[in-house]
Amino acid sequence: MTLDSDNGNNYLELATQTGDTIKVLRRSHPRARRLRLTVTPGGARVTYPEGTHPAQVFAFLRKHGEWLERKLDELNLGSQPPPLKVGSATVMPLRGETTRLSWRDGAYPHIEHTEDRLTISLPRPHRRAPEAARALLRSFLEAQMRRDISRWLARYTPELGLAPTGIRVRPLKSLWGSLDTRDVVTLDLALALAPPAALRYVLVHELCHLRIRNHSKRFWNLVQSLYPEWGEQRDWLRLHGQALKAELGRLIQAPGGG
Template identity: 35%
Template sequence: MPMFQIGERQIDYSLRRSAKATRASITVTPGSFELLVPEQATDDQIQAVLRRRRAWILETVCAMQERAKAQARVYRFATGAKVPYRGQMTRMTVEPFDGTLVEVSFRNGFMIRMPRDLPEDEADGVIESALRLWLRRRIRDDAKEFVQRHGARNGLKPKGIQIKEQKHMWGSCGKDRQIHLNWHLIFAPRPVLEYAVVHELCHLRHRNHAPEFWSLVASIVPDWEARKSWLDENEHLLGWERLQTA
């Protein structure tokens, strides 16, 4: 990955060309950024964009790194640990049992049953994997529920729903009418997830963000702006960081 030098700071970035892009755009993450340019953009034009936006890039990367520090940190997947779920920090209880696979359920908190003979040095990784799988299944169920609630009656019928690990997007709607959702949306309140699903459903009719698109969104979720604002302001909280102990 190339590096972009700003003063004494070096920032990782990636360059992506697209035949669909009409102008340059930059997507920033806590440690890097992606520069999207039209397919025919020259090296001089690309460098001009980077020079023009260098101060903004540095400020935004630093701001996102500070915000990322607020993300939930998990040292051990054990009783008492908390992870985000539907907009709240949620406690987990871990109990040993005589089964062979980790079992996850939810009753006012995560209830996790762990095989009694699971080696201690493997427990955290196995529990985390099981919890992630449970959450991905949960968001798929929630998304299907929202599609059933809002899709057919508004003439918006997707071919299917796929739950993915998307780096820069909360969702997308392909030309094949498949809706893709970032699984991290399970960490947001259900109304925010509902907005994300409706947003992609509306792209089945309007492929851009023209006024007609937002009018359709508003006809289904009138308070969409508040839901979108929550997502914009709290995206750095949607997930957890597993910290390794020495």
């Protein structure tokens, strides 16, 4: 793959091995801590910290070129991503960042997490390896979410003067969260793949339903008072939600499973 800047200087052109060209919008951001590649129905974008050398941006796109092609194909064709395959390295979103997923032999099944990599260790022979890998990923993603949830509950429940009776985390087909009649909050496991700010919005949304069980203006005013950035995160989920749920499915669901 080769990379060239186009005349507008706001895009990078990624030439694929099949002869196609992918335009990637590039944007520096003063609060960015690392390079980040996102794909939406509007196209691909790479965001990076101010002062990042162009060669670093080029190398980052080369590294994730195959993932980028696959994501764009999924959006264009409406297809589901291929299921997880034990032993095959891949990339996945985690907390809104691109994370590499790799494999190695180990004495017992476990996951190791470094800054931008997940490594799944499985013992040989790999009997029931796909099931073990999916279970490890599901547990890991839920643990990631629960750490954030615990911190935010400690902040928001005193402000509300109310608290849920429990928090459940599981895959949801269409919703991002819900509150039942017993005041139990359920959150979609796919939010582990989203930026933490999106998870925070959904949690605040459901916590506000403890006080107001509808979507009246009064409800949204309460959400606004607790989390002023809620609108940006709701828009993000509307734009990326379908792809995010599909990603979760390929990571934790058996092929052909629901």
